Amino acid sequence: MKRFSLLSLMGFAAIGWAALGWAASGWVAPTYIVSPEPEAFVAATPCDAVPRHLLAIPANLDCEMIKWRLTLRRDPRNLGRDDFKLQYTYGMTKPGTQGFMNDGFTKEISGKWVISKNTGQMPGKQIFALQPTDSQTAITLLQMSDRMLHLLDTQGHLMIGNAGFSYTFNKQNANL
Secondary structure, three states, rough: OOHHHHHHHHHHHHHHHHHHHHHHOOOOOOOOOOOOOOEEEEEEEEOOOHHHHHOOOOOOOOEEEEEEEEEEEEEOOOOOOEEEEEEEEEEOOOOOOOOHHHOEEEEEEEEEEEEEEEOOOOOOEEEEEEEEEEOOOEEEEEEOOEEEEEEEOOOOOOOOOOOOOOOOEEEEOOOO
C-alpha cells in the first residue's frame, strides 16, 4: 500500500510540475476536444413533390433534378445543436451532361441541426433533423452509415428514387 501511494504521489507531482511549466511558457489548452471541421454530403435527386415542398421550389416550374451539397458543422462546445448550410441547384437536366439547361436555379438555406436516436423500424443509426432559419419545415435524413445519409419524407419514411436518381447523400471526400 505504501508503495502505491508513494508512486501515486510522485505521478501527481509530475503532472502538476508539467502543468505549471506549460502555463509559464504561455501554452494554452485548446477550447475544444472534437475537430470543428465541417462534413460535406452531396446528392442528385429527383425533383418530386416532397423535395419541392422542403426546398420551396415552385410547383409550376419545370424541374427534373436537384443537386444538393449539405455542409454540417459541429460546434465542439455544444454537441447537441449545430449549424448547417445547404446549397442546391434545380431545374431541367441538360441531355448528355451532368448539368442543367440554362445552369438551373441555385439557392442556399442554413440553420441548426440536431441528432436524435433512430427508434423506428428502418435500418440506420440516427436521424439528422435540419431546421432552416427561415422555414417551419424540417428536412430529415437517416444516417445509414458514417458516409451515407438518406432523405426522409414528411412522415419519416425513406424516399424512393427513380431510374435516374436516388435520395442518398454521400459524404464528400475532404481531399477532392
